[in-house]
Each structure stands twice: as structure tokens, then as C-alpha cells.
Amino acid sequence: xxxxxxxxxxxxxxxxxGASSGIGRATAELxxxxxxxxxxxxxxxxxxxxxxxxxxxxxxxxxxxxxxxxEPAELERAFKAxxxxxxxxxxxxxxxxxxxxxxxxxxxxxxxRRLLSTNVEAVLLGAKEALPxxxxxxRPHLILVSSVVGRRGMPTMAAYSASxxxxxxxxxxxxxxWRHLGIQVSVLNPGTTATEIFAVQHNPKGLKxxxxxxxxxxxxxxxEILALDRHxxxxxxxxxxxxxxxxLGLVAPRLADRLFASRDWMPPPPER
Numbered sequence: 001x002x003x004x005x006x007x008x009x010x011x012x013x014x015x016x017x018g019a020s021s022g023i024g025r026a027t028a029e030l031x032x033x034x035x036x037x038x039x040x041x042x043x044x045x046x047x048x049x050x051x052x053x054x055x056x057x058x059x060x061x062x063x064x065x066x067x068x069x070x071e072p073a074e075l076e077r078a079f080k081a082x083x084x085x086x087x088x089x090x091x092x093x094x095x096x097x098x099x100x101x102x103x104x105x106x107x108x109x110x111x112x113r114r115l116l117s118t119n120v121e122a123v124l125l126g127a128k129e130a131l132p133x134x135x136x137x138x139r140p141h142l143i144l145v146s147s148v149v150g151r152r153g154m155p156t157m158a159a160y161s162a163s164x165x166x167x168x169x170x171x172x173x174x175x176x177x178w179r180h181l182g183i184q185v186s187v188l189n190p191g192t193t194a195t196e197i198f199a200v201q202h203n204p205k206g207l208k209x210x211x212x213x214x215x216x217x218x219x220x221x222x223x224e225i226l227a228l229d230r231h232x233x234x235x236x237x238x239x240x241x242x243x244x245x246x247x248l249g250l251v252a253p254r255l256a257d258r259l260f261a262s263r264d265w266m267p268p269p270p271e272r
Contacts, residue, residue, distance in 0.1 A: 012031075012035065013088055013089050013090045014086075015041065015082045015092045016031075017041045017042070017093070019041060019051065020048050021042075021196055022196060023193060023218045023221045023222065024040075024096065025051060026218035027095065027222040027225050027226075032056050034226065038055070038058075038063070039065060039082030039086055040064055040065065043066065045066030063085045065081055070117035070121070075125050075126060076129055079129035083133040089134055090139060090141070091137075091140075091141050092130040094126050097118060097163070097197075098200075099198065099200075100115045100202050102203065103207075104158050106204050112159055115163055119163035120170075140182065141186065141228075141229055142174065142178075143186045143187075143225055143228055144185070144188070145188050145190070145221075146167040146189050147189055149161040149165075150164030150166075150168040151165070152245050153165070156207050168189070171235070172187075172234075186232050186233055186234060186236065187235045188221070189235065191216060191237075191239055192210050193215055193218060195218055216238055245259070
């Protein structure tokens with residue numbers, strides 16, 4: 001497929017949130033090689049600027065926008081600046097998210113509020129800000145990066161799982177709301193991915209993080225995002241086993257619970 005798929009060879013105008021590391025960064029690198037003009041949003045401005053300077057030069061030039069998406073005013077400012085700089089939006093990848101590993105009994109109000117603000121509220125408000133620009137875009141597409149735990153809750157990840165389940169629900173809602181507008185909406189559910197989210201997530205009791213030796217690379221998830229944009233689907237999993245386990249949770253929840261309650265998944269019981 002040609003790198004420029006718009007009439008006259010115009011670059012695809014793409015906004016990516018959470019672009020300073022992990023899946024967002026890998027997606028920016030891949031889409032830039034494919035000729036996209038990028039607006040990149042994350043809290044770490046310097047990282048974004050360094051990333052932009054390393055990418056293949058496209059026109060319009062790539063734009064780094066430092067913003068805390070948990071703050072609605074910053075989110076609104078960043079999205080407006082992105083659309084203005086690129087002259088519109090064709091593809092929006094709402095990828096930004098933070099983790100939280102804790103049993104429910106150990107949840108703390110402020111980290112929980114920030115998790116929900118970043119993972120859920122920012123997705124809703126980001127979609128709201130993107131809508132008028134996508135309506136005028138070329139082959140407009142919104143891709144929401146959720147997680148397999150959005151379809152199957154995990155022990156010690158109730159808060160994070162709930163936030164990603166909300167992202168799946170947002171995608172389902174928007175597919176219907178925006179259908180008459182001609183805007184594609186896709187949800188991508190990666191499994192465990194080797195990113196820094198585990199190292200920086202709130203983990204008040206120091207619970208063990210998953211073994212990343214068999215985790216997917218961020219580049220593999222980025223490749224799925226590119227494939228989704230070229231051939232939109234309502235929802236995609238990277239591995240068949242996660243789709244199977246998500247379905248199993250609906251048709252045989254007791255069996256699914258037993259699978260996830262094995263020693264490999266569960267931390268030691270808390271001290272009383």
C-alpha cells in the first residue's frame with residue numbers, strides 16, 4: 001500500500017496520545033515511516049521533542065504537545081493545537097493510560113481518581129475534541145487502545161481492568177453514535193506488553209508484576225494499529241487465546257475464574 005493514501009498524495013494527519021514511550025512511541029515511529037504527519041501528546045514534553053527530531057520528516061512537520069490529559073483544560077488545548085497545526089485530523093489514536101496494581105482493600109482515593117481521569121475521562125473528552133475534526137477528515141478513524149483486561153478482569157487489577165472495560169464500552173457506543181457520520185471506530189485489546197507501565201504504575205504493596213519475557217513488543221502492537229487503520233474492524237485482539245478467554249468469561253464464568261485463580265496469576269493472600 002502506498003504511504004500516502006489520500007488524494008494527491010497528502011499525508012495522513014494523525015494524533016497519538018501517550019506517545020512518549022511504549023505503544024504510543026512505537027506507533028509514532030511506524031506511522032511516521034508510513035508517511036503520516038503526526039501530532040504527539042504526552043506529559044513529557046522533552047521526550048516528545050526528542051522523538052519528533054528522530055522521526056522521518058513529513059509535511060506538516062511533526063508536533064510535540066506536552067499536556068496532562070487528566071486535566072480537561074490541557075487536553076482541550078492540546079487537541080485544538082494539534083488539529084490547527086495539521087490542518088485537520090484523519091486518524092486519532094487514544095492510547096494514553098496509566099496502571100494501578102492493588103487489591104481493592106488497598107485502593108487509595110487520589111491514585112484511583114487519577115487512573116480514572118487518565119484512562120476513562122480523557123478518552124471521552126478526547127473523542128469529543130476529535131469529533132469535529134474527524135467529521136471533516138479523510139477516511140476518518142478513531143482507534144482506542146484498551147486491553148485484554150477490559151474484557152476479562154484480573155486479580156489485583158480491578159481498578160485498571162474497570163478503566164479498560166470502560167474504554168471497550170466507549171468504543172461500542174461511539175461505533176453506533178458516529179456510524180451515520182462515516183467515522184470508523186476500532187478498539188484494540190493488547191495483552192501483556194513490554195513497556196514501562198509496570199515500573200511506574202502505582203503499586204502500594206509492591207505486588208509482583210507479570211513476567212515480561214513472553215510479552216508482546218510495543219512494535220507488535222503498533223503494527224496492529226497500522227493494520228487496523230488500513231482495514232478497520234470493530235475490535236481486535238493480538239492473540240487468539242485472549243479472545244477465547246474473554247468469550248469464556250461470558251459463557252463459562254466459573255471456569256474462567258478457576259483459570260485466573262491459579263498460582264501463576266494470584267499473589268499470596270494478604271496478611272490479616
